Structures are given as structure tokens and as C-alpha cells.
Amino acid sequence: MAQLKTPADLKYAKSDEWVKIEGGEAVFGVSDYAQDSLSDVVFVELPTVGTEVKAGQPFGTIESVKAASDLNAPISGVVTAVNSALEDAPEKVNTDPYGEAWMIRIKPSDLDELNALMDMDAYTKYCEERG
Amino acid sequence: METINQLKTLEPLIYDLGSDGRFSPTLMPACDVPEAELPTGLTRDELYLPEVAEMDVVRHFVRLSTMNYAIDKGFYPLGSCTMKYNPKINEDMARLPGFAQTHPLQEQETVQGNLALMYELQQWLAEIAGFKGVSLQPAAGAQGELAGILMIRAYHLDRGDDKRTKILVPNSAHGTNPATSTMAGYTVVELPSDDKGDVDLEALRKAADETVAGMMITVPSTLGVFDHNILEIVKIIHDCGGLMYMDGANMNALLGVAKPGEMGFDVMHYNLHKTFSTPHGGGGPGSGPVAVNEKLLPFLPGPIVKVSEPGTDEYAALYSWHTPEKTIGRLKAFHGNFGMHVRAYTYITLHGAEGLKAISRYAVLNANYVRVKLADTFKVPYNRMCGHEVVLEGRLADAPGVHALDISKRLMDYGIHPPTNYFPLIVPEALLIEPTESESKETLDHFIEVMKTIASEARENPEVLHSAPHVTPVSRLDEVLAAKQLVLCCRPAYLDKEG
Numbered sequence: 001m002a003q004l005k006t007p008a009d010l011k012y013a014k015s016d017e018w019v020k021i022e023g024g025e026a027v028f029g030v031s032d033y034a035q036d037s038l039s040d041v042v043f044v045e046l047p048t049v050g051t052e053v054k055a056g057q058p059f060g061t062i063e064s065v066k067a068a069s070d071l072n073a074p075i076s077g078v079v080t081a082v083n084s085a086l087e088d089a090p091e092k093v094n095t096d097p098y099g100e101a102w103m104i105r106i107k108p109s110d111l112d113e114l115n116a117l118m119d120m121d122a123y124t125k126y127c128e129e130r131g
Numbered sequence: 132m133e134t135i136n137q138l139k140t141l142e143p144l145i146y147d148l149g150s151d152g153r154f155s156p157t158l159m160p161a162c163d164v165p166e167a168e169l170p171t172g173l174t175r176d177e178l179y180l181p182e183v184a185e186m187d188v189v190r191h192f193v194r195l196s197t198m199n200y201a202i203d204k205g206f207y208p209l210g211s212c213t214m215k216y217n218p219k220i221n222e223d224m225a226r227l228p229g230f231a232q233t234h235p236l237q238e239q240e241t242v243q244g245n246l247a248l249m250y251e252l253q254q255w256l257a258e259i260a261g262f263k264g265v266s267l268q269p270a271a272g273a274q275g276e277l278a279g280i281l282m283i284r285a286y287h288l289d290r291g292d293d294k295r296t297k298i299l300v301p302n303s304a305h306g307t308n309p310a311t312s313t314m315a316g317y318t319v320v321e322l323p324s325d326d327k328g329d330v331d332l333e334a335l336r337k338a339a340d341e342t343v344a345g346m347m348i349t350v351p352s353t354l355g356v357f358d359h360n361i362l363e364i365v366k367i368i369h370d371c372g373g374l375m376y377m378d379g380a381n382m383n384a385l386l387g388v389a390k391p392g393e394m395g396f397d398v399m400h401y402n403l404h405k406t407f408s409t410p411h412g413g414g415g416p417g418s419g420p421v422a423v424n425e426k427l428l429p430f431l432p433g434p435i436v437k438v439s440e441p442g443t444d445e446y447a448a449l450y451s452w453h454t455p456e457k458t459i460g461r462l463k464a465f466h467g468n469f470g471m472h473v474r475a476y477t478y479i480t481l482h483g484a485e486g487l488k489a490i491s492r493y494a495v496l497n498a499n500y501v502r503v504k505l506a507d508t509f510k511v512p513y514n515r516m517c518g519h520e521v522v523l524e525g526r527l528a529d530a531p532g533v534h535a536l537d538i539s540k541r542l543m544d545y546g547i548h549p550p551t552n553y554f555p556l557i558v559p560e561a562l563l564i565e566p567t568e569s570e571s572k573e574t575l576d577h578f579i580e581v582m583k584t585i586a587s588e589a590r591e592n593p594e595v596l597h598s599a600p601h602v603t604p605v606s607r608l609d610e611v612l613a614a615k616q617l618v619l620c621c622r623p624a625y626l627d628k629e630g
Binding site for chain 1: 534536552553554556559610611613614615
């Protein structure tokens with residue numbers, strides 16, 4: 001577990017998505033723990049620009065050789081950009097979950113929702129508890 | 132591609148075994164209708180059909196069959212699938228000309244035997260699960276589920292209640308349950324499980340309101356456990372006006388022991404291809420009859436069989452097709468997968484009431500035997516009396532890097548079919564093991580010993596697990612390619628050469 005990365009500048013949801021605030025916008029992806037538990041990712045389905053996403057509600061799906069799961073929005077807002085490269089190269093989720101495999105960018109509607117999320121320390125502990 | 136090449140080395144495609152004009156003499160009936168030329172616009176020559184002798188065909192498929200794995204070859208503890216032994220008498224009965232050579236469009240007066248068999252099977256399935264009526268139409272479990280949820284919807288709409296939009300589904304349900312609810316146009320609300328593996332009652336109470344059409348629950352759940360609070364769950368849903376659907380795929384744990392209808396369930400489907408030993412896993416087709424209580428009786432998919440004239444000492448009863456009054460309609464052409472009805476009928480006849488009860492008792496005993504014997508080696512996350520299957524965590528604290536998949540692949544080297552992997556989703560590295568009642572204590576002991584050997588190998592020589600299987604016709608498959616490349620088409624080698 002120790003070798004899994006949990007960057008300090010992100011916030012994390014219980015359902016293992018991360019969010020990063022960048023110049024008034026928020027970027028979502030899934031954590032290193034999530035990609036490691038999912039194993040080889042074979043398919044990512046994302047919303048289109050303009051879609052409204054709600055904190056805790058699904059915004060897309062991710063499928064690995066093991067299972068298909070919902071992608072849940074850590075915070076609410078409207079989608080401004082989508083990483084369409086993941087359509088052809090979903091394996092980037094495994095190789096670079098915090099970089100190339102960002103999923104969507106949104107205009108957040110309520111930044112206070114960030115307070116309900118975990119920081120690096122809390123998330124690392126949460127992952128360790130699950131083994 | 133590597134796997135396909137490995138396979139081609141072992142056994143060529145049938146296309147590559149032939150030669151122009153090669154055939155075996157055979158006896159064809161003389162043509163007794165006028166011959167006509169096909170219109171030129173409709174003929175084509177791009178279909179490459181293999182031209183082979185009878186012996187080539189026989190050898191080709193016999194060789195392929197020896198590379199396959201089946202319940203007739205060895206232990207097949209694939210959880211959630213009930214891969215029990217399918218008695219050969221089922222096949223004999225299904226091949227009796229009176230069954231096999233009837234046509235679904237024959238006048239019903241001429242197929243009274245078939246109708247009698249279907250009627251009795253409907254009655255037996257209703258009796259076994261404590262329901263009032265059964266339709267044999269659904270072609271498999273998922274279609275049975277869809278029938279059940281469509282009946283629940285029809286029931287609410289029939290009462291003028293169109294405000295119900297949700298179906299509750301515990302996270303320990305079969306994956307088809309949320310899929311079915313979505314297909315039927317409902318919103319799925321997932322319910323968490325508590326630390327014992329039962330439905331979280333507090334979450335259920337919160338979710339149960341006047342927008343709930345019903346709840347789909349798998350009993351025993353995919354964790355292999357029978358929910359302690361099942362009667363309370365049924366009551367909570369009924370109190371909010373919803374109906375209860377039981378996924379009966381796991382009925383092999385309950386035959387003659389517990390009746391879902393008496394627990395208060397309104398509708399349930401069976402999988403004849405699991406509980407009642409009709410072939411599945413490539414040998415299908417399936418069959419998923421749906422059973423209902425009085426409330427849903429008018430909505431059954433039809434036609435079903437009813438008695439039109441009761442029998443006397445002198446004359447047999449007469450049977451006919453009957454379409455229930457408010458039926459959700461037909462689910463399948465004709466009358467379901469009739470060949471499976473014959474096999475399930477045979478199996479029930481073979482065992483009788485006491486025999487069916489013994490089946491479930493041994494299925495539960497076998498799963499618990501495996502659970503107790505392996506609990507020292509592998510973590511059993513819900514370590515309590517289980518039903519017909521048990522879920523383990525396929526990971527070991529002192530063998531990091533070894534996954535459930537590696538253990539499963541290594542089992543193949545020992546001649547055992549792997550259990551279900553990574554399901555249920557709420558158990559990390561899940562291995563879902565269902566021995567079924569078919570297996571002897573010797574087989575179970577051998578499996579337990581092999582599992583312990585593999586655990587030792589995982590600690591001492593993990594590489595042998597990572598590179599497994601080693602003795603199967605092909606080595607580890609490329610699961611990523613299999614998931615991504617959806618269209619596979621085998622072409623003769625000479626066409627590949629031409630590009």
C-alpha cells in the first residue's frame with residue numbers, strides 16, 4: 001500500500017475520486033488506490049461539455065477487467081472540458097491517474113463542498129484501513 | 132493475438148483442414164420438389180465454406196473438446212452459477228421423439244403430453260417456492276427478472292399509482308438486479324450492507340417511501356448468507372406500498388427448507404439451468420420461469436398452461452393455453468425453452484420432495500465444510516453459517532502482490548475450474564466458491580488441500596502463481612485485449628496471407 005501515491009494538493013472522495021482546484025475550475029480523476037484495486041482499465045465513459053454534475057452523484061462509468069463502477073463527482077458544477085483521449089487510451093488511468101488520466105474539468109457551483117472531502121492524510125489512512 | 136496463435140498451433144481452423152472438393156459420401160433424400168436457378172443478383176461467392184471429409188470433422192471437434200473444461204470433466208466450483216452435475220437421464224428424456232419432434236405451432240389437441248408436462252412443472256415450481264402461479268416463458272434468469280419488474284410496474288399502474296419510480300437493490304445483489312430495474316425504466320437506489328453482510332436496516336427505512344415501486348433482493352445474497360432480517364425487510368417494503376422481488380438464482384440453498392412466498396415475497400424467478408440441473412455455460416439455452424403470489428397472478432407473461440377439463444378415472448385431463456387477464460404480454464416466441472422444461476421436470480421427478488430437500492441440505496453442508504476448512508488459510512470476510520456458497524478474500528497478508536486472479540489461474544494447473552473472481556464487488560479480491568451438492572467429501576478435501584498448497588506457493592514462490600496456468604492448452608489470456616477487442620473472426624490462413 002505504501003507505494004501508492006496520494007498527492008498533497010488534491011482532495012479525495014470516499015468513492016476514490018480526486019479533485020484539484022485550478023484557476024477557478026475543478027479537475028476530477030480517480031486515485032492511485034482506485035486504479036490499483038480496479039486493475040487494468042479497459043473503458044471510461046464521460047459526460048459531454050455543459051452537463052451538470054452533482055456532488056456524490058455519478059458523472060460517468062469506469063470499467064476494468066474485473067468490474068464496472070460509477071464515477072462519482074466529488075463536488076457539483078457544470079462540465080467545461082472532457083479528456084476524450086481516455087476513450088482510445090483508457091490504460092492511462094493505470095499509468096498516470098493524477099496526470100494524463102484527468103477525466104473532466106468543471107466550473108464549480110459551491111466550493112464549500114470541498115470541506116466534506118478528505119485531505120491527503122485522511123485519505124491515506126482511509127486506504128490503509130481497507131487494506 | 133498470442134493466444135489465438137497458440138490455439139492455431141494446437142489445432143488448425145476447420146477451414147485450414149479442407150481441400151477443394153473433399154467430402155464424404157452421404158445419403159441425401161431425392162429431391163421431390165421442382166428445381167429452380169437462383170436469380171443471378173442473389174448469388175454470391177465470398178463465403179468460404181470448409182470442404183472436409185467426415186473423419187476430419189469428427190477428429191477436429193473431438194480434439195477441441197478435449198481442450199475444454201466442463202462439469203463432466205472435473206470440479207467446477209463457480210460461485211453464483213450452481214454448476215451441479217447434470218444427470219444424463221435429462222438428456223434421454225428431452226430426446227424422446229414425442230418431445231423433441233413436436234412443433235410449437237401444432238394444434239394443442241395434438242401436444243397434450245407436452246402441455247401436461249408444462250402444467251405440472253408450473254404447479255411444482257409454484258409449490259416449491261410457495262407461490263400461486265408460474266409462467267415458464269422467460270428464456271433465462273435475466274428475462275425472468277425483467278418479467279418480474281414489469282409485473283410490479285403493471286400492478287402499480289393498474290391501481291392508478293404512477294408516482295413510484297424507484298427500485299431498491301442491496302449492494303450484495305446479483306449485478307443483473309440493478310440492470311433489470313434500469314431496463315424497466317426505474318431509478319436504482321443501492322442499499323449498503325451492515326458488518327454481518329445483511330441489508331443495513333436503517334438505510335432501508337430511510338429509503339422506503341411512497342416513491343418506491345419495490346425491492347429486488349438476492350436470497351441467499353451474493354455473500355452467500357441468508358439475511359437475518361428478511362421478514363423485517365419484507366414488512367418495511369410492504370408498509371411503504373412496494374412489492375418484493377426475490378432473485379431465485381440461489382434457490383439451491385432453499386429447496387424444501389424455506390419458501391419465499393411464505394416469507395412474503397410477491398414474485399421470484401428460478402434458473403432451471405442452475406437449481407434444476409439443465410445445462411448451462413455454453414450448453415444452454417437457459418430457462419428462467421417466474422413465480423408470483425395472488426396479487427400478480429393476472430399480470431403473468433403468457434400464454435401459460437391451464438386445465439381446461441379435469442381428468443376422470445377413465446379420461447386424462449385436457450390442457451390448453453391461457454393468457455392471463457392483464458398479462459404483461461409475451462416474452463419469447465412460442466412457449467419458452469421447452470427442452471429445458473423437460474429436463475427440469477425429469478430432475479424433479481428423479482429426486483422427489485425429500486430428494487430436493489436433501490439437495491439443498493448437502494449443498495449448504497458442502498459450502499460450510501469448505502468455509503470452515505479454509506478459514507485458517509484465507510480470510511472469510513463474513514464468517515458465519517453460509518448458504519450454498521462461500522466468499523473468501525483471495526489475498527494473503529504475507530504474500531503481497533498475489534491476487535485472487537493468480538490463485539484462480541493456479542487452480543487450473545491442479546485440474547480444478549476457478550471459482551468466480553472479483554464478485555461480489557463489496558469483497559476485495561473476492562473468490563466466490565460454490566461446491567454444489569454433487570461433490571463427494573473426497574473431492575472437497577482435495578480442493579481444500581490444493582487451496583492450502585497454493586497459499587504456501589504464494590508465500591514461497593509467487594512467480595509460479597503469476598505465470599499460471601502452465602499445463603492448460605493455452606497459458607494466461609490477455610484479459611485487456613479480450614475486453615477491448617469485441618469482434619473476433621477466424622478466417623482461413625490462405626485469406627490472411629492474401630491480406
